[in-house]
Amino acid sequence: MDPVIIVGAGPVGLTLALALARQEVPCVVLDESPGRDEPRPARTVVLREDTVALVERLTGAPLTGGFRWAGWRSMRRKQVMREVAFDDAADPAPLHIAQHVLTGALRAALAGDPLVQVAVDSRLDAIEQEPSGVTAHTRGPNGTWWRGSHLVGCDGPRSTVRKLQDIRFPGRTAVERYAVAALRTELPWTDEALLHRSPPWRTSGPSAGEIVGRPLPDGLWRLDWLLPPGKDLVTPEMLVTRIRETLAGWAGGASPAYELLDTGVHTIHHRLARRWRAGRVFLAGDAAHLLGALGTQGLDEGLRDVDNLAWKLALAWHQGPHEALLDSYQEERRAAVATRLRAADQVLPLLRGGGGLRSYVPGSSRGHDALLADGHLGRGALGAPGAYTDSPLVPAHLDGEVVVGTPPGALVTDVRVTAEDGTFVRLHDRLGRAALLVVLVAPGTGVWERKHWVTAGIMPRLAAAVTALPCHAELLVTESYPGAGAHTVLLVRPDGRLVTALNGVRPADLYAAAETALGGAAEAAAAEAGAPVGTR
Incomplete structure (x- = not known):
């Protein structure tokens, strides 16, 4: 095939290549560059725990070259608002890492993989x-010409793939x-990130008065100054002035010595493609x-796209058409990103508008700082990973379903388990x-070797039910799981999202849930209605 x-x-395209290769799917990466990434210390990314774990799982090694903060501090004027x-x-802690370091680690993990071909100097047209x-032609x-089973556009904001498929990309420019x-x-601190609003030393002209400082390894820092609305040119002189006054303000006196390594202007846009799938083409x-x-x-969201799409493509590649499953990529991921965009757009006027009644509401500044910190730290509506609670892959009306500490569609807790x-x-x-996970909660099993309990109690019946599932599944056992009682059975997707939790061994419910998680229920409903599946 x-x-x-x-x-x-x-990072997104290389991570997808790794994820597919780990599931024995060959792929070709069309790289329009010479295959090298220019070092840009000012171009960094912040990864949360779930996306760091994804990269480390795929590369098979800890992600080095980044910096995990010891703490976070929010300040307003001279007052510490939150620590x-x-x-x-x-x-x-989040991981702060230069983007070229991240892509270098991904390229190194791909090097020599027989399932991945990277074609450099290849521009799609x-x-x-x-x-x-x-x-595809390059x-x-x-x-x-390149022949493929599917094509995924991971080619950035000016995506050629998106344009060739005539997919609209509406939204707001220069938010x-x-x-x-x-x-x-x-600096007076070495390992804490800092958000400073309305610093008292603002003397360099008009400013929105917000600075973010994020440490990197080897005494490096990335500093970001929020610019006032408009398109005023950021001159070198203005930037040097801001650097000096910021460092002097934080040091409480004269500006400390510094070595300037890189500069830039980072413009943020809010856009969302109308479609994420067009036949065999994905974004x-x-x-x-x-x-x-x-x-x-x-x-972060781009890597979550990869985690969601890779196992679905792998299943379709190995087993043939799974159209409803492939359609669910857009349904799940587009909804999750749209929720974050709406949250940011609703909060922006509150945080950036200033003046008015909000200026007189007690505690409003502290609440604003908490909202901003949530965005930076990956928490709350602005930053937390979304759950696919309304996904078509979440089964409904199972008689044996029970509530645990993780809702269906959310990422499961990383507990210790016993493997097969x-x-x-x-x-x-x-x-x-590319396999479902079935996790049995069985208190006490952790102190015995598997051979002593694998044939006892409910295990044989559960093992038989797992063998009968519509795709390969791995049976795991854990001593405990948040909110789950003894003999609870969890069904988990390859991307770590909970499908359902069942009260005991219920083969019919387990099979139905697995079938739904693979898109089978939607396929069957569409076939019965005589209609095409999904949004292709």
């Missing part, structure tokens, strides 16, 4: 679709603008959505294998 064609070799201390286990596949030194500097210096990452105001990070070979592993380590 033909490989999957991935257009774009940024957060991170805990590696209970409250992991045509796409043709047929019922049996898709063909121009460049080795311009040629916010930031002047950015990457520099090496010594992911910045090609499908742009967001980033109020601390939200677009790359008897080893103890983390639940999230078993994700991304």
